[in-house]
Amino acid sequence: MKYIKKALALFCILTVLAGCKVELPSQHAASSAGPSESTAPVSSEIRSEAETSGISGSAPVSSAAVPQSSPKTASSGVSKAPPAKKTAVPAPQLQKETSCTLFISCGDILKNREKFSEDKLSAVPKDGIIFAEKNVKIKNGETVFDVLLRVTKADGIPMESAVSPVYQSTYIKGINNIYEKDFGASSGWTYTVNGKQPPVSCNGYKLKNGDKIQWLFVCGG
Amino acid sequence: MRNRFAELHPAVLFLYFTAVILFSMFFMHPVFLAISLFCGFACSAALHLGKTLRFSFRFLLPMLLVMTAVNPLLNHRGATILLYVNDNPVTREALLYGFSSACMFSAVLLWFSCWNTVITSDKLVYLFGSVAPSLSLLFSMVLRFVPRFKAQIRTIENAQKGIGKGADQGSIFIRAKNGMNILSILTTWALENGITTADSMRARGYGLAGRTSFSIYAFNKRDKTALIVLIVMLFPVFYGAFTGENNIRYYPSLAVKPISFVSNLVYAAYFLLCAFPLLFNAAIEVKEHDSI
Structure with missing residues (x-):
């Protein structure tokens, strides 16, 4: 009887452990994960590039402003706009690269920032942009959630999601330590694709080439 | 020391x-x-x-x-x-x-x-006995609750074991039944004991004005x-x-x-x-x- 109990307990622990997927944060993420740098809207490398080219760090860095992609960011799965010489080659059918743009912002908080305490605002970037609009390569059949997860992991942006097993839907609780209900009772993360809010959860929306994803934190009423 | x-x-x-x-x-x-x-x-x-x-x-x-x-x-x-x-x-x-x-x-x-x-x-009752008599009695009883029940359940279990009805005797169903029985005895004892305590306290004039405490602290x-x-x-x-x-x-x-x-x-x-x-x-x- 004793042995059966012990074996059962061990089995339960092992099943739980086997169900867990443990991953270390990527090297690039670790370098920019510090609390001082986590508020930076773009990764430090891109920001320094933008500064040298005369654009102030606080302005949203559009994909066109960055002249070429550095090997480090490219390896992390985030690719910026293709360089000018590549777009000049008129062979779009030959190498059909599917990509979409991703943009994460909590600008809605800044509209009424005096309502919130300094402690809460410490996670909010100065211009409200957590991830400046950038081109992201997508694989066939990837959903909005897959792209968000990949990019936040690669960039070291903390992101928490929860799955409700009944509906098989994923809910984004918080990005960059800005959580639902932190800024008002009905505040939280929403997403739009090409400016429209799809009526499905973010892991149910399959992306097409050229889709524009926007993750926006809304404060609600 | x-x-x-x-x-x-x-x-x-x-x-x-x-x-x-x-x-x-x-x-x-x-x-x-x-x-x-x-x-x-x-x-x-x-x-x-x-x-x-x-x-x-x-x-x-x-x-x-x-x-x-x-x-x-x-x-x-x-x-x-x-x-x-x-x-x-x-x-x-x-x-x-x-x-x-x-x-x-x-x-x-x-x-x-x-x-x-x-x-x-007794110190708690001394402190609050005259200010909030029933509350301090309740409080001191509640604080004693767990150790006292533990002691009592051990007594009951030993007595039940003596007549072959302990919580670790017999098959799993009989054991469950014996365990429930012990808990039922404990509950009965607790209710009866509460009433006895309350009666006894009242008989001794607990909560009346001018009543002295068992322990006196200067x-x-x-x-x-x-x-x-x-x-x-x-x-x-x-x-x-x-x-x-x-x-x-x-x-x-x-x-x-x-x-x-x-x-x-x-x-x-x-x-x-x-x-x-x-x-x-x-x-x-x-x-x-x-x-x-």
Whole structure:
């Protein structure tokens, strides 16, 4: 009887452990994960590039402003706009690269920032942009959630999601330590694709080439 | 060795333990936590060494580890990502928060074990018997509830075992039935005992004006000194609490007030407050040794 109990307990622990997927944060993420740098809207490398080219760090860095992609960011799965010489080659059918743009912002908080305490605002970037609009390569059949997860992991942006097993839907609780209900009772993360809010959860929306994803934190009423 | 601190007037003891337990519960600053945990352990060990050690290693230490491990798995807030489990980040801040809350919990439990030894139920009834008679009786009964029930259930179980109806005799169904039977006997005894106690207390005029207590405590010069010292040490701690010396933000990133001269003074005052029982005992020992 004793042995059966012990074996059962061990089995339960092992099943739980086997169900867990443990991953270390990527090297690039670790370098920019510090609390001082986590508020930076773009990764430090891109920001320094933008500064040298005369654009102030606080302005949203559009994909066109960055002249070429550095090997480090490219390896992390985030690719910026293709360089000018590549777009000049008129062979779009030959190498059909599917990509979409991703943009994460909590600008809605800044509209009424005096309502919130300094402690809460410490996670909010100065211009409200957590991830400046950038081109992201997508694989066939990837959903909005897959792209968000990949990019936040690669960039070291903390992101928490929860799955409700009944509906098989994923809910984004918080990005960059800005959580639902932190800024008002009905505040939280929403997403739009090409400016429209799809009526499905973010892991149910399959992306097409050229889709524009926007993750926006809304404060609600 | 006599514990001189425990011989103080109940009002002084009550004030002391209420203050220390409340401070331990609400101050999550690491320095305050460390002071409270250390002094709570030391005071508890001074009262009953063996019990404290057993309790600490059998219960508190495993609880500390489990709480530290579980918090980051449930709470994913924090800016420093250590690793990803099931696509959610495990953060250093959540780990630290789990550890600190476990420390806070341990400190409060240790202080409560001191409270239980020092403030016995007759002292509680003495303190509040005339102000709130039924409440203080209820309180002292509730505090005795668990140890008393434990003793009684052991008695019942032994008696049942004697007639072959123990909770570990027979097949699984019979064992379940015997266990239920023991619980039913315990409940009956508890209800009957409550009524008997209440009747007995009423018959002795409990709660009437002018009733004297079983224990009589005089508020002497030593109590007065202790009370003044306590109040003097409470002031800097309250000052620190109001100026935010005890504040700490865990999420999204750790933030504490920088350590300054004033904060060192507040830490010192808090340490003196928490170590008061030990210091008081030592002071009395020295004084009596000198007078002999």
